[in-house]
Amino acid sequence: MQAEIITIGDEILIGQIVDTNSAWMAKELNNIGIHVGKITSISDQKEDIVSSLQQAMNRVSLVLITGGLGPTNDDITKKTLSDLFEMSLVQDDLIYAKVEKRLAQRGIPMNRFNCDQALVPNGAKIIPNNYGTAPCMWFEKDGKIVISMPGVPFEMKGIMRDEILNELPNYFSTPIILHKTIMTDGIGESVLAEMLSEWETNLPSCVKLAYLPSPGLVRLRMSTTGSDKKELESIIEEQLIKLRNILPENIFGYDDEPIELTVAKLLCAQSKTVGTAESCTGGNIAHLITSHSGSSAYFKGAVVAYSNEVKENLLKVKHQDLEEYGAVSQKVVEQMALGAKKVLATDYAIATSGIAGPDGGTQEKPVGTVWIAVAGPNEVVSKLFNLYPNRERNIHVASVNALNMLRKLITK
């Protein structure tokens, strides 16, 4: 069962926003056995919408569309779809009342733009939007389904979760799609490919393997499709056992679990806590950890010590060591970790100090020089990294490496 996704909006085509909707929708559709064959992003122009949708409907039975449903004149998706499906726009009183109520809660009266949001194509199934004002429209024609949703990710996700994902399996007989992602570190992509070469050649033909390298790690993904979930699971499990034999040391997680969640589970299992002392990562590690609900159980806090005064005053780094070795040094980063562990009263602490760039590098300590320390109950471990000329990448990779060092210390 194949579907396609079309995202509509000039803002995507001029690069003003990144289309995050498609990845989310693709993942959710995959979970219910629907495979996305193509994702297309097009502009708010009638002819583009019509031709892209017609082509997609020629290829697949299900097309999901987001975007172009706002109340303003630049949004033309609803009018275009109504024309294409030969339906007239009529007022839906329920939707009208819903929009009116929603705006009233925010103290805004109805105006003609909002009134237009209650116009719906006569003949489409109308699904109210509990997260915004533009309703979702479900069209059926010649056995094909076309669903048009707002482009605001929060609204689209709510509608998909509440109304679409549980409804689609009633329309299509879908196979089971299973993916298993294995997170490895310590081996580059091509060396890994060589190590896995024999295993890969002997994989059952129903298992597809992919290598997904990213800074500091390589993810392996096995994918398989069939009708018997149990059978697919045992096929994957059998290959996992073989894989763990080939890579006894390098697998550190599964299924795209972010490293901060792997660490979270380890901390929770031991009822331990962590805090961070961040210079070059600027709070990003704390942000990653606290992005997950429940983090207050193991995360107590952070000191983002961007200036040397904060390193001294809050983390008790010795003034003389800052003078003598500089902020980006083993001496300082270890004191930061120990200081954070003490002032935040945690079992573990992570500290980073480096030159994120693009400015601030010297011959001795070029941009990308990053010291990371992790302190545990009985020890402090530190490591020097020579990363990249790019600020964003340095912050990201330093954060991932710091969390990975913590993982290794906890599991040592």
Next chain:
Amino acid sequence: MQAEIITIGDEILIGQIVDTNSAWMAKELNNIGIHVGKITSISDQKEDIVSSLQQAMNRVSLVLITGGLGPTNDDITKKTLSDLFEMSLVQDDLIYAKVEKRLAQRGIPMNRFNCDQALVPNGAKIIPNNYGTAPCMWFEKDGKIVISMPGVPFEMKGIMRDEILNELPNYFSTPIILHKTIMTDGIGESVLAEMLSEWETNLPSCVKLAYLPSPGLVRLRMSTTGSDKKELESIIEEQLIKLRNILPENIFGYDDEPIELTVAKLLCAQSKTVGTAESCTGGNIAHLITSHSGSSAYFKGAVVAYSNEVKENLLKVKHQDLEEYGAVSQKVVEQMALGAKKVLATDYAIATSGIAGPDGGTQEKPVGTVWIAVAGPNEVVSKLFNLYPNRERNIHVASVNALNMLRKLITK
């Protein structure tokens, strides 16, 4: 001048990664007058690559492709393009030496997978990759250009910047495309549309207007295309003057400048500093501020006070007030802001305390209840926000609102 982008990779179609390459490329192409008409994401399958590329080449003269160039068996873009353009794969000694040297620096010997990366289509222009091992390929056929680049964003961006963006204008006569984005807050999309209705109707036909709502703000984008940059600039400037007359209070920035940069400019202009005390935002405000180079000039640090002990010990919040009013209260958030200003020794401080969710809400303080305070040289201002049931959105919106409160305090 129209181009299309094709991104290749099963990981995009199963939603394992978000395609961020397209937005970046589209923005850069726009800057040199090339308009992206369509973005297509497809799987690592020969027939999909061939049909999508042929369709794109029928529509436009320039197609940029990313992905599918890794050393492993699942990546088939190079082989597929060579077949399509009827070229054989031959070893490029320069690329071979480059790959070998690159791996040697990391202590890795060449293996057959890496050797394959030095195979290139005989007849394509080969552009070395200074950021990774897979070279970029530039094909020309019947006046059309097809450029294939690696999918790793860091590598693609490097190649585009170094070799592609300055070369393309030699091949195409491109118009000037001008976008002007105006950031507004305090008025919802539909009310704004009504206020701007007359102005919008009277816009010159060469100016296209779009509304881009996002949590807490609406961006307006004027776009125009032509051959005379000065003339386009004066058309936009004329409309900007009219717009500022209609919205004297609500425009707070231009051209998608993130709020933390708007604040940064204000702080720099007055040689003032800021720090943060974050509970529910968990370090995200510090992360946003420190994402920008040069932030050490105005940002001294942060205390992420996730636990009450940290609020007391580091920020000097009164124990009794935490007991009496709870951590999510005006009393506590104001003390957090004042405490941060003092311990971080800054001119301004931002503090957040709220219930990000999905757990932790009560009848009195449901998920989405967020107190924000900003402290300045002479005062502290605080405000209660009732946000969303969604954690990610609460963290984001609270961060943006906190920075916006700081902006208002500085400009008061």
